[in-house]
Amino acid sequence: MKCDQEQVEEVYQVLALSKNVDEVIFPLLIKMLKRQKIFDCQEFLSQVQNQWQVEREGQDLENSSHLDEEQLLNAEKKDMIRAIDVLKTIKNHQFNKQDYSIEDYEEIKKELIIKISWDNKIIEFLKFLVHLTAFDEKYIQCGSNSLHMLIQMKVNIKTQSFENIRIRDTSLVGANLARCDLSGSEFDNVIISGMNLNQATLFNCKWKNLKINELMQLNGLGGQVNQVCFTQNGHQLASSREGNSFHLWNVKTGKIQCVLQGHEEIKSVCFSNNDTTLAFCNDKFVYLWNLKTRKQMLKIIGHTRQVRTVCFSHDGATLASGSEDRSICLWDVKTGQQQAKLEGHKSCISLVRFSPNDNTIVSGSYDNSIRLWDVQTKQQTGRLDVLIYSFRSLCFSPDCNTIAFSSWDNSIHLWDVKIGQFKDKLDGHQNQVLSVCFSPDGTTLASGSKDNSIRLWDLKTRQQVVKLDSNQESVLSFCFSPDGTTLASGSLDGSIRLWDTKTRQYQPKLDGHTNSIMSVCFSPDNTTLASGSQDGSICLWDAERGQQKIKLDGHTGTVWSVCFSPDNTTLASGSWDGSIFLWNVRTGQQKVKLEGHTSIVYSVCFSSDGTALASGSHDQSICLWDVQTGQKVQLDGHQQSVLSVNFSPDGTTLASGSNDNSIYLWDVKSGQQKAKLDGHTSTVYSVCFSSDGTTLASGSLDKSIRLWDIQTRQQKAQFDGHTDYVRSVMFSPDGTTLASGSYDKSIRLWDVETGKQKAKLDGHTRTVWSVCYSPDNTTVASCSDDNSIRLWDVKVGHYLTPYENRYKDILTQFTPLILKNHMHPENILCNITILRLSQGNYFQTQGALILKGQFVNSQGIDLRYLFKQKGSLILE
8 A cells, every 4th residue: 555655645746746737838838839740849848949939929928918918928947947957757657658537547546536626737738638638649648648647536627629630558438528529530559438428529539449448239120039149160150039030140230131030939049059040939830041041941840839038959969959848959050950859848948058068058947946967968957946937048168067057036156067956146236147158267156137237247256356237127138259259139129239248347437326316406506416216326427427426325215206405405305104304415424304294205496495394104194394493384185195296486385286186386485285276187297387377387207298387377388299298397596498218218498489399308218207407598308217317408499608619510411411320410519418427437429420530449440330329320
């Protein structure tokens, strides 16, 4: 540790040298280097005549300031000398020789970030080093490390120009480069997992040897994916789907090469080891298909009931099949003749696998047993009885010594084949494990689960090394590529995804929510976002940088609602545990616990003056709390759960929405019911007043949004468009727009005056529980069952920033405009996630402009197909 502290101090002292240089000098240097096309920065800066040129550049700044000209020039001479010294020092330092993103530097980096994360001068110097890579190759590694550090510190680098930068040997995991101009940039051996490249400009880029957890998604004809299987050379992938077809994919292009239809559902597919033959089972039959001619070779008949699984021996001479007739048959691949019939199971055979040396077959059955069979003697050699009705997955390790299989108890079991006993159990998944697969070298086990995650396990330490939040519904099948660098996963949602397994050591350690996020709320000063989750915690986030400030623990159940006090000092939270907590926003300490409800608290809301808090509960009551004294007044009237409460801006009226399909208006002072608003035909999930207090919006299980006139108590408008129930509604601060979040996974923005939909924001993969406008009217926050919070830039509907005007200018240069994915240009200026807060990082390129260049990963796969899938515009 002492050595680490010394290294931290050493690196810090080098970077801190930049604090002696006036930071205005750095953009001037970049400007000169670019204009004069200088490629040796140090030699250039050492020349006196060039120093004077900097001084002349400085005079332009002086014209707009009140500094004395002589003092400015003298200061710049000193700054030039200091800048040269800093560049000389850093050029020869380890910071310019080693990749600081690797695990060896993790502890050093943590300490270093603590020292420099709030030092603006050092941060500006790191940005300068990134830009310097575009001109001087001698500074590429320190510039790459600098960009990595900026990303780790979550420094805001959105919308910036990084033209022609050269980055290599580093990790940019989770980089938020939304709307950045990266034209002409060169990336080599860079991890780009989880990068946000939404609306970035990517002209003539040269990105090679890229590493990314998610390579691409293969979209076929719908239906769940039951199995995926690589060819031995890794060039093709076969997938069987729910229904009577399987697909053959080209892995490099992500395109379907052919689709084969059967008469019944295809349960299993398998490639021969020499990649010449594909076997699949359909009804009672097994088919062998020639991959070169793409014609049927044999139809094997022998089973008396449906065949559920097929598997080639590794020498390609034998095919095993398991059936609902309780038997396993071995077939000669050349002739199609039956070699043996293995009987002993008492129920359907769901899985059969050959050991890597072809000496043993393992089978799993609905009779709750796994059995081992000797291929030569055709006799059963081992049996393991377990409490599993259906084995979704089991596999041999490459050394033939271990069998892994998945269990109903959310765990993975390892069985020692030699001694016939359990070796270990791997725990971590939050739901049933549906698929397991060993890597070719036997060091790693992949598992997929109903919890929508993919996990990689180190079999030496028995520890989880990676958790990939796949955005796929339950992962049903896995297959490693022969070289172990790519993992294919097939899912219940019908998608197939390819993952880069080389990036696993670079996974970030995030402390965000681990379960569905139920509520989000911006602070009145616009700096903080609060979120409440099903994991029982509350997180406070820096709304600009996406960095977690504080995590609040105390509730023992789902946090359904969070709300800031108007003075920004207090956060209220309502929970499944029936309690309401008041928290000190600055310290994160619990101030008060309000107890009075007898069941779940679904909603909390402060009055406009902050003196009162309203809460709605599953116990059918509403409570009005005095924030100072904790005393309460109970309002009764609803016949079922109260799901939402909201104060009018003047604090005199409270609105409530309920499971009884009604909306009540209450007089806050007297506690009496003022009105009942009827119209919804099902549960009212959310109510919200407009900023002027004249209109109330409501969202319902009946899929509609309704606007109510507070004065007349009549419905004035109805917005229809969501395809499932509306969970949350909120007016923009200026009152012109209404945002809504739904079970249909979308957020929609509505023009309040016309009732027309202005935008549909797609990105969440599950129910959107809550939407919230930022006080400055520019951003909508949303949270979802997919465990993420997304921030959306919605100011486009009101005005265009200079960048957005430039973005439109770029598009108009292409006449006629040819877009490979035919996305309409107007749609790319909205529907953009500018920040995503979640446990996992997700690669985003929506609205990115791509022209020429290359984007190739370490396996030679062209990633433009992935970019296109994510919403990039490929220009021609």
